[in-house]
Amino acid sequence: MIDLRSDTATKPSPEMLAAMAAADVGDEQEQEDPTVNELQRRAAAMLGHERALFLPTATMANQIALRVLTHPGGQLIAEERTHILIFEAGGPAVHSGLIARPLPGRAGRITPDQIREAVATSDWLQPARIVVLEQTHRSAGGRVWPLDELSASIDAAHELGLPVHLDGARLINAAVASGVPAADYGRLADTVQICFSKGLGCPMGAILAGSDEHIEEAWRLKFLFGGALRQAGVVAAAMLYALEHNVERLAEDHARAKRLAQGLAAAELPVDVDATETNFVGIDVASIAMDVADAQARIRAEGVLVGRLRPGVLRVATHLGVRDDDVDRAIELIPGALGVLAAA
DSSP: OEEESOGGGOOOOHHHHHHHHTOOOOOGGGTOOHHHHHHHHHHHHHHTSSEEEEESOHHHHHHHHHHHHOOTTOEEEEETTOHHHHSSTTHHHHHHOOEEEEEOOBTTBOOHHHHHHHHHTOOSSSOEEEEEEESSBTTTTSBOOOHHHHHHHHHHHHHTTOOEEEEOTTHHHHHHHHOOOHHHHHTTSSEEEEESSSTTOOSSOEEEEEOHHHHHHHHHHHHHTTOOOSSTHHHHHHHHHHHHHSSTTHHHHHHHHHHHHHHHHHTTOOOOGGGOSSSEEEEEGGGGTOOHHHHHHHHHHTTEEEEEEETTEEEEEOOTTOOHHHHHHHHHHHHHHHHHHHHO
16 A cells, blocks of 8 residues: 555654664753753754754644743634644634634735734734744645745734744755755744654654743743653654754655656646645545545555545645655556546
């Protein structure tokens, strides 16, 4: 079975496991784990911030960032299919008392004018409190915010007195695809997180970066959220290994995704090749009158697993565990599974 559901399907390599087994560890709750401390130092520099905090998951990092930057009762402004609004179990409302203010976006992006309008139409009872942006944007298909557009939207928020959290779960994919250093994206926002259990190939782990003041408060909230660990260097060692060995190779995932998109489009499936900027390919099965679940079942029967990108659209993701022959087979098998409908 070829697993193209998500880049979360990656498993630690033997070399990563060896690094984990050899990790120098200590008590992370006492800030005495040397491997965690080194990871945090390197991650802060990589993301253009004063300080960084290791956390078990990217969702926890996002939710802690909201608590650090906001007060209950306000609005969270974000593109309507941003991860923090639709894939985090209502966390902004539960943990931070925030009201979602979803905005329609283009390629997962919202404009400075949209942010200004959202703030202008809020009131003192439900004031705008924070803007959350996503890089790359998952539901748009792993699309990359160009640096100038991202900067303009963040500047607009800051001009209006709003903090900005950058959900950079796949920020390193954006940096590799665009050639723009991760720090150039990261330093624009008040806080930024990156996830290591996706394209970077780790079994778990995330980083939240920001100012000394913000990360000091995030450290307290890490205990509150149940994320403070003990000998966490075992995980941090995997993340350090990923930074050293799995960053540049993301370009291979991107190249395979582009070739997959081109192959599926050539087979007359509804694929926007230009929208494949990183490691996701979207197949718009709704446009061929097919339900996503039915399409997934048909493709699975041919030996390929695919995921969901957004309503009506399949996600086909390349990652560390996908090779060239897997792409070749997927180009052959997926059109075969959907061929009758595609030809209709």
